[in-house]
Amino acid sequence: MSARPVLTSARLVTAGAVLAAVVALTLAPRAIAWPARTLVLDALDHLPPSWSALVFGAGADVALNVAFFVPLGAAVALLLPLRWAPASVALCALVSFAVEVLQAGIPGRVPDADDVLSNTIGAAIGTVVVIAMRVAARGGRAARR
Numbered sequence: 001m002s003a004r005p006v007l008t009s010a011r012l013v014t015a016g017a018v019l020a021a022v023v024a025l026t027l028a029p030r031a032i033a034w035p036a037r038t039l040v041l042d043a044l045d046h047l048p049p050s051w052s053a054l055v056f057g058a059g060a061d062v063a064l065n066v067a068f069f070v071p072l073g074a075a076v077a078l079l080l081p082l083r084w085a086p087a088s089v090a091l092c093a094l095v096s097f098a099v100e101v102l103q104a105g106i107p108g109r110v111p112d113a114d115d116v117l118s119n120t121i122g123a124a125i126g127t128v129v130v131i132a133m134r135v136a137a138r139g140g141r142a143a144r145r
Contacts, residue, residue: 006081015075019095022072026099030108040064065118066125069096073126082138085131092123 025033041060044067069092076088096119103109 007079011075011078015079018071018075022068022095023099025068027102027106027109029106033109037064040067062114062118065115066122069119069122070126070129073123074130075126076123077127077130082131082134085127085134088127088130089120089124092127093120096120096123 025036028036041064044063072095073088073092076091077085080088093116096116099119100111100113100116103111
């Protein structure tokens with residue numbers, strides 16, 4: 001078992017920054033959030049054609065919701081011990097649900113249950129990437145012994 005702590009300063013700062021970005025952009029008035037949305041869509045527009053079809057197959061809003069929660073799922077998974085890392089999907093789903101509930105009171109924002117599903121899929125992707133990397137790193141350390 002590794003002696004390295006899970007809750008390092010770097011991991012806490014990264015997770016806090018990602019959560020702050022998610023909260024700021026998902027709860028910001030439409031006038032602030034829309035330019036950020038446009039920037040992300042412009043960046044995603046530079047993907048190879050085969051990736052664009054995969055990313056935008058369900059529509060730009062779904063793609064953005066998925067992409068937006070990948071970093072949050074990864075950041076939360078990094079804060080948890082490996083055996084508890086899958087719980088980051090549930091924690092991110094709760095964050096997404098809370099965001100949608102809060103959006104009901106923000107003019108110009110429209111809460112949508114489908115967004116919770118898309119966000120949770122993004123969190124699951126981020127979580128799986130972190131788990132795979134941690135398992136691979138653990139396997140590499142075991143092989144060197």
